[in-house]
Amino acid sequence: MDDRALLNIIRPVCGRETCSDDCAILPLSCGTLVTSTDMLHERSDFPQGMTDWQIGWMSVAVTISDIAAMGAQPIQILLAIGLNTEERLSGIVSGAQACCRKYGATYAGGDLDAHTELTLVSTGIGIITDGTPVRRIGAHVGDCICVTGTLGRAILGLSGDKRYWKDLCEPQPRVHEGIAVRTAGGTAMMDISDGLAISLYDIASESGVGMEISSIRIPLPLDAEREKALEAALFGGGDFELLFFIPENATSTLSIPFSIIGKVTEGSNITMDGEMLQKRGYLHHW
Structure with a gap:
């Protein structure tokens, strides 16, 4: 059993909302x-x-x-x-x-x-003091799926690439970026510390939506081998960037660097390049 599965033991005691957000x-x-x-x-x-x-x-x-x-x-x-x-x-x-x-x-x-x-x-x-928290439950059909920063560096560092060792050991939380997303009208958000793929599934489950992303839009280290970096970004974890959702007409008000990697869709499927995306990421197991 993994740590997400263990939440099913806690939910009946504390309530669903207690286990739903960061x-x-x-x-x-x-x-x-x-x-x-x-x-x-x-x-x-x-x-x-x-x-x-x-x-x-x-x-x-x-x-x-x-x-x-x-x-x-x-x-x-x-x-x-x-x-x-x-x-x-x-x-x-x-x-x-x-x-x-x-x-x-x-x-x-x-x-x-x-x-x-x-x-x-x-x-x-x-x-x-000037609004309400951005939760995982608010993503709507048509919202842009966005990320901050460059993904995959932490696992590349863990795998032995010394260029990314500091990215693994000294993660940089995106406080300024999170506040900017909230004030711009972000509808849902979480960090990507367990990997992009499983984070997409977490938001989709809470919001009751589907998602379609494009692999070529995922920001990866330019000096790394692309397939290895993509695997690290999707499933590895350790990247303390933000995954956020925002209406398309609100993206122009964001004053932070970000990448649009896809759109929220109807249904419940999570796809990348038209194929089902594996529900996989960093998990603690017992």
Whole structure:
């Protein structure tokens, strides 16, 4: 069983909406808070060769990326650290602090404990004061399917291409871009940390729509072998770019770089170049 399948155990207890988005949503009189938490383990989440500074950075970045996918501004991060050796703490918290500072969040504390395997749990709070979060449920037939940035670099780095090692170890959450999509009228959004293909399926399931994308429109590293890069972008994960949906007439108001890779369709099929797209991506398995 994988982590998405396990959500079926949680949904009857907490409700479908609790399991449907990158963050929990808390409306307040002053705006809307969004909160997210992520657990990372050394063996499954930190490739051999990462520095402790990069581990701290990544642990914060994954949570900030979830906040960015709601179109929110991160304001506070808590980090619980289960240490396998105390000598690693300084590098980890330095990397975590650096990531917080870059994206305007406060590293506000957390918890420390001993653990047989290095394990970090980051919890983040973001805020929206001028609108509502962009959820996964809002994609409509006719919307443009769009992505930020260049996809596939993280898995290329993991596969041994040293040119992309930093892309893997120091992901850059798209906070500014997420806010821009929200204010421009984006209808649905999530980050692509588990791969493009499975992210398309996630949005389609929540929104009740189909999708058609074109492989030649997917932005890939120009200096990489195209088929390998396409496989990495579609199914590999590790890219902290945004997948978002927006009406065609609103794309002209976006002030950020982005690529239109397809359109939302009726039905439930997800196709690429006219063929069914495999539902595959990065998953934790038990």
